[in-house]
Amino acid sequence: MADVKPVKAGWFNVFRPWTLHGAIIPALIGGAVSYHDGTFCWWIFLMTVACCILLQSAANILNTYGDFVKGTDTEENHTRSPELVTGTLSAKKVFLAGMACLGIVALCGLVFIWYIGWGILIFGILGLGGAAMYTVGVSY
Numbered sequence: 001m002a003d004v005k006p007v008k009a010g011w012f013n014v015f016r017p018w019t020l021h022g023a024i025i026p027a028l029i030g031g032a033v034s035y036h037d038g039t040f041c042w043w044i045f046l047m048t049v050a051c052c053i054l055l056q057s058a059a060n061i062l063n064t065y066g067d068f069v070k071g072t073d074t075e076e077n078h079t080r081s082p083e084l085v086t087g088t089l090s091a092k093k094v095f096l097a098g099m100a101c102l103g104i105v106a107l108c109g110l111v112f113i114w115y116i117g118w119g120i121l122i123f124g125i126l127g128l129g130g131a132a133m134y135t136v137g138v139s140y
Helices: 004-015 021-037 042-070 091-116 118-136
Strands: none
Touching: 004 042, 004 091, 021 042, 042 091, 042 118, 091 118
8 A cells, every 4th residue: 555655746746737727728719719719619628628628648658658768767867857767657557557648649539630621730740740749759
């Protein structure tokens, strides 16, 4: 039972909830604009906020995983999330958590496409692309 606290703290650090305002604020602005335009829909708004949070979380989680796998994070040099280096969390579980976040976003994206139309797909591609670019970076 003594090992539960470090694991919970490890997941907290890997999710990096202090970064989520960067995902929530644009969704709130979009909700305000749609409310002003008279096109506001509660379930779309809530699903959008959830997807933004999940995309940001996936980027954070997979970035931690990627830094560990690439050797960027070591015992001597680790950034904000030493959980994989110290063995508090397993790399496989962290990777699966990031992929689960992306999978849920993809399923929500199908609902958005069905309800709103294919035009919304460009935003999904940009969101997933942004998360991927943050996670793996750009090679020159």
